[in-house]
């Protein structure tokens with residue numbers, strides 16, 4: 415259970431709401447038991463009082479009647495406020511959990527996250543975190559309430575007669591521990607399997623939806639649908655097994671309540687016969703015993719799903735306990751030569767696969783440099799190292815004359831505007847996407863640049879409000895690229911890095927785009943990665959990378 419410890423710490427931060435919710439839960443349960451107990455006594459006492467005229471006149475109807483009404487009101491109001499506060503507590507804890515998880519996820523560089531699928535990470539941040547609401551709402555608070563209630567109600571019964579007290583305490587402890595424990599053991603690994611299977615189902619569904627065009631084209635739709643249906647069936651089978659367990663444990667609880675009530679009735683009849691108990695108390699005992707089982711009724715379901723909660727907790731901790739291998743200092747640096755880039759004897763391998771060998775290159779501030787080379791020769795890797803998404807195994811990279819690892823993360827990001835491969839556009843308008851480059855960019859500036867890049871016709875009547883669709887899917891490949899180039903150009907940074915900006919562009923659009931890129935910020939250092947060797951005459955230098963080494967500098 416150690417995996418749940420960090421989450422208990424998070425609960426403590428909202429202990430006011432947590433305790434209030436539990437207190438109201440306790441109050442509601444007492445009102446409910448009190449209502450049934452007092453009603454049982456009131457009905458039988460009233461009936462017995464009516465046997466003779468004298469006893470009927472002497473009987474006080476008002477106080478117990480008021481008590482019944484009081485309990486009924488307290489139960490209704492208590493239930494309402496208990497729901498409000500426990501849900502408030504849960505939502506606060508969930509919000510805290512999401513921020514906590516994201517705060518741990520965000521610093522993990524792509525190198526750390528490469529083994530996770532994005533649908534898997536999404537699943538952790540949504541359903542795994544949601545599964546943790548079971549911990550407070552269904553496990554901790556109801557268990558504490560059940561224990562306190564069992565002790566108090568059994569104490570009350572013992573006050574009536576010791577044998578009734580022992581019977582109720584024994585039955586509540588046995589059923590309250592035994593049945594949930596049985597549910598927990600029986601569910602076993604099924605809860606954990608549910609977590610893995612639903613993440614798998616989500617990832618599979620996502621890739622099915624995203625890849626529908628390819629699946630259609632390759633006539634593989636049916637095969638993928640069958641695989642998806644198989645995963646879904648596995649998931650449903652697991653759900654059925656869990657439903658069977660909850661059905662059986664809930665039946666056991668009802669059986670335990672029935673048997674205990676029956677035993678309590680037998681004892682109470684004996685006590686009434688031996689005149690150790692007033693006859694009117696017979697119904698009180700029966701109703702009180704029956705109602706007290708309400709305290710332990712929710713426990714089996716909670717403990718049955720505890721395995722799921724634990725698996726969700728482990729999933730989250732697997733991410734949050736990772737430390738980024740790349741750390742950034744806090745103090746800003748003062749680069750003497752902003753825009754200058756220098757790689758000195760850099761060696762780099764992805765998990766043992768060598769990409770850069772003794773790589774040395776200097777780019778002067780303001781220089782316009784194009785890097786060409788075969789696919790897979792390591793061009794994009796240069797960007798991965800410059801952004802510190804990955805760290806070189808040896809050698810040094812300097813930016814503006816300062817070692818790269820001396821830059822705080824924010825300052826490092828300020829140094830570069832990057833068009834990555836593939837370009838990432840966000841669902842929203844053209845303006846929303848360009849705004850990422852800076853909040854202070856005016857519409858006029860955006861429109862002028864889009865016009866220079868030949869993108870003004872794409873805007874149509876909507877202008878900058880034109881929606882680009884999810885991932886830019888309402889734009890053509892070439893329009894997406896150019897919009898990405900525009901965003902990179904709009905960012906005021908000493909260095910501009912463009913990875914394959916000409917991909918998907920015809921020769922004329924490519925020449926137009928390069929002309930804009932070279933002239934938009936003349937003082938900016940430009941590092942262009944491309945397979946296209948035409949239109950590079952205006953660059954200061956064109957170099958070629960071959961299997962991680964420079965050739966033809």
Ligand SMILES: Nc1ncnc2c1ncn2[C@@H]1O[C@H](COP(=O)(O)OP(=O)(O)OP(=O)(O)O)[C@@H](O)[C@H]1O
Pocket residue numbers: 528764765767769787788789790791792793794795796
């Ligand atoms: N995240 C990664 N993990 C493992 N290997 C990688 C990773 N990224 C790239 N590689 C490998 O590193 C080598 C260099 O990749 P890189 O993307 O730098 O090449 P590139 O020259 O930019 O290729 P292209 O022109 O096709 O974009 C390739 O062999 C590639 O398979």
